[in-house]
Amino acid sequence: xxxxxxxxxxxxxxxxxxxxxxxxxxxxxxxxxxEVTKVPSIFAFQDKSARRAERERAILKRASDxxxxxxxxxxxxxxxxxxxxxxxxxxxxxxxxxxxVKPPSGGFLIKPExxxxxxxxx
Numbered sequence: 340x341x342x343x344x345x346x347x348x349x350x351x352x353x354x355x356x357x358x359x360x361x362x363x364x365x366x367x368x369x370x371x372x373x374e375v376t377k378v379p380s381i382f383a384f385q386d387k388s389a390r391r392a393e394r395e396r397a398i399l400k401r402a403s404d405x406x407x408x409x410x411x412x413x414x415x416x417x418x419x420x421x422x423x424x425x426x427x428x429x430x431x432x433x434x435x436x437x438x439x440v441k442p443p444s445g446g447f448l449i450k451p452e453x454x455x456x457x458x459x460x461x
Contacts, residue, residue: 343377
């Protein structure tokens with residue numbers, strides 16, 4: 340059963356109650372008035388700007404992962420597609436910056452940071 344928020348028009352009290360969707364509105368717990376209205380809950384609304392910002396962060400992180408792996412061409416292609424479907428200023432700016440960057444001659448060199456070797460005891 341969902342939690343609903345109600346507003347008492349008699350005393351102004353806002354309260355929450357666990358209620359089935361088919362049940363009648365409950366009386367106010369303070370003044371016992373039946374003049375209550377259902378208030379839209381904050382969870383009933385979806386914030387589109389937060390969803391866009393989350394999507395933008397995911398795209399920029401994936402592009403960053405491509406660059407960390409030394410895959411400049413893949414990062415450029417990914418950002419070109421992302422720019423078509425999710426055109427934000429940060430994505431456009433990064434895409435334009437990457438198109439100006441030329442890969443180093445001889446390709447990228449990736450060095451391992453730590454090498455773990457197993458020693459036999461015996």
